[in-house]
Amino acid sequence: MTRRRPIRNLGSGPGWRRRRAEAPLTAHAKVRESAAFVLERTLDSRAPASTFLDGALERCDPRDHGLLRELVLGTLRWLRFIDHVLVSASGRPLSRIQRALLAPLRIAVYQLFFLDRVPAHAAVNEAVEQAAGRTHAGGASFVNGVLRRIARSPRRDAWPVEEGDPAVRLGILHSHPDLLVERWLRTYGEKRTIAILTANNRPKPLHLLAFRERGGRAPLAEQLIDDDVGVEPSVLAPHCLTVRWGNPLFSEAYRRGAFYVQDEASQLAxxxxxxxxxxxxxxxxxxxxxxxxxxxxxxxxxxxxxxxxxxxxxxxxxxxxxxxxxxxxxxxxxxxxxxxxxxxxxxxxxxxxxxxxxxxxxxxxxxxxxxxxxxxxxxxxxxxxxxxxxxxxxxxxxxxxxxxxxxxxxxxxxxxxxxxxxxxxxxxxxxxxxxxxxxxxxxxxxxxxxxxxxxxxxxxxxxxxxxx
Missing domain, CATH: 3.40.50.150 (Vaccinia Virus protein VP39)
Structure with missing residues (x-):
């Protein structure tokens, strides 16, 4: 068994990188690699994130699908705030951070701030390992130093935004571009704009469309319970169920065509x-x-x-x-x-x-x-x-x-x-x-x-x- 070395003992020669490259990736490390790939391709193109995410999910253990989606979509949602933290913690503008390190850093910062399923020290170590496979030892040391600094205070209020323009400040704090924040402030006012910004950064629940001719929501909910899927009636749309646990796409009800996956607002509209x-x-x-x-x-x-x-x-x-x-x-x-x-x-x-x-x-x-x-x-x-x-x-x-x-x-x-x-x-x-x-x-x-x-x-x- 290869002994895991702490980051402070990293060597800088090519032999060290070969040994690390030969070490098998853990399941979680594979998910991080896939998430970094999807994040980079999405930001470098005009294609939907799903174009790359769907392919990554096919190559991923089904048990890790939820984590992979969360890392990609969560990092995209909070991208601007994450970059604000990286700039503050590193003392460098993004343009001076090596491009190959951005995806591992961004994903790790998202984990530190918004996920608790992976301990902070593990998130840092995995990002360092990932960086070591992408660049030289100096780059991995940079990632280690930046993330350990962030890990001491992984709270949004610990990284204040010193910005006088209200739209820019809201844009950074809530991770939206200035263009949209300015437009919504003009159209909807500050209170409704903040509500929109907050909602956009929350994970999206899964909604199901039931059919009145087939009995509507109640019999569908009973069918889904048999498949270990928990649902409850939605408030707005009359034929909508909100999924609270389980995966309805693996259910017998889905195979029978008992429902269609559709957002509650879309159903009502x-x-x-x-x-x-x-x-x-x-x-x-x-x-x-x-x-x-x-x-x-x-x-x-x-x-x-x-x-x-x-x-x-x-x-x-x-x-x-x-x-x-x-x-x-x-x-x-x-x-x-x-x-x-x-x-x-x-x-x-x-x-x-x-x-x-x-x-x-x-x-x-x-x-x-x-x-x-x-x-x-x-x-x-x-x-x-x-x-x-x-x-x-x-x-x-x-x-x-x-x-x-x-x-x-x-x-x-x-x-x-x-x-x-x-x-x-x-x-x-x-x-x-x-x-x-x-x-x-x-x-x-x-x-x-x-x-x-x-x-x-x-x-x-x-x-x-x-x-x-």
Whole structure:
């Protein structure tokens, strides 16, 4: 057995590095290596974190899946605060820290501050071992010194932010870019902004969509208990269960197609306002199917046509529909030039957007958003609204949905559309919704749910076409 040496006895010659490289990695060290790989690739690209995380999970022991997800997504959520601590503890700007050391350092700092399942000394030692495999002994010694300094006070209040600008201070403390903090302070005020920032940094619970035609939530909860999955009814969405323990994706109920995994806010947004029996619904940009499935969960006799431009995403929706034993009509079509005309009672269009309501699920997005990107997406969204409008029958509804909380991607898009279409007007939602959904009506035709402890953020705008 190879004796484990303390870091102070590290040698600097190549022989030491060869001996360390030959030592087998522990299971936890393998998880850290995978997490570092996913973190680096995500930050170096525009691809979703899931692009790299899903592949890493396939190569990982299923017992370590939870830890791997936590290390990657938690580090991405807290990236800016973590970097603030690293700069303070090292006395160096990030640009002067060796690039190969950043991922091990960031992951270790996340563990020290936010995870208690691994003792601090173990988190430090594992990061040092990881650094030693990536660089010279001097780099490993640097990691050791920085992390031991941080490990003495792994509390957020021990690393104060000396910044006079309120937006910058909040951005560092809550690990968000200045752009978003400034925008939300202007739009929502300080109290609501802090609530959004806090919610975005919490792990996202798993929500399940149950189907009314199959008995709804109660029988599904009983089925899941048999598979050691604990759930409870969600507060907002009427067909939603929140998972409290266990993995429902390994359950017999999942294999039977008894539920669909969908955030509570997304479920509720799909049925604002509630669908009527036997409605003819066109779901634009529908894949992978969440809005259609939520509508069918609420009104199983609705006739749903789902369109999407991506054949790959439609194929995913077809697989999801088959597992759930649902049969919406799927159609490949460009939302800006749909092959239908005014035959639908309700047209739901899911606009391309920045996704600022889903940052807890996709934390990498907040480090990529720019004002120019928001403007580009808003312009693209306008063409989809115009294309979808002609499919609404006289007297029917045009429901515009985003997972963004930015006015430019929501109210501004619809306002521009209404200026060009006198046959549409905002529909008053006050008579359509009951509490708690009704509590989130902000103005005529405007429903918005901001990110909170248990759910994502969504915006829905409902327009009605003139009857004559």
């Amino acid at each position: 799909a049925i604002v306002p509630p669908p009527a029996p036997r409605e003819r619904v066109l779901d634009v940009a529908a894949a992978p199917g969440g809005k259609t499935f939520a509508l069918l969960a609420d009104q199983p006799d609705a006739y749903c046509v789902a369109t999407d431009l991506s054949l790959e995403r439609l194929h995913t929706m077809r697989r999801n529909s088959a597992r759930l034993a649902l049969a919406p009509l799927l159609c490949a079509a460009d939302g800006a030039a749909l092959p239908f005309r005014d035959g639908f009672d309700r047209v739901v269009v899911d606009l391309p957007c920045s996704g600022t309501g889903t940052l807890r699920k996709h934390p990498e997005l907040k480090w990529r958003i720019s004002a120019a990107e928001i403007d580009r997406l808003a312009e693209q969204a306008g063409s989809l609204v115009r294309g979808a409008a002609d499919c609404v029958r006289p007297g029917g509804l045009l429901v515009v949905v985003t997972c963004s909380i930015e006015p430019e991607e929501n109210e501004d898009v619809v306002s521009a559309f209404l200026e060009s279409r006198s046959d549409f007007d905002l529909r008053d939602l006050s008579a359509d919704l009951r509490r708690p959904a009704a509590d989130h009506v902000e103005a005529s035709g405007l429903w918005r749910l901001l990110p909170a402890e248990g759910h994502d953020g969504f915006t829905v705008q409902t327009l009605q076409r003139a009857a004559g």
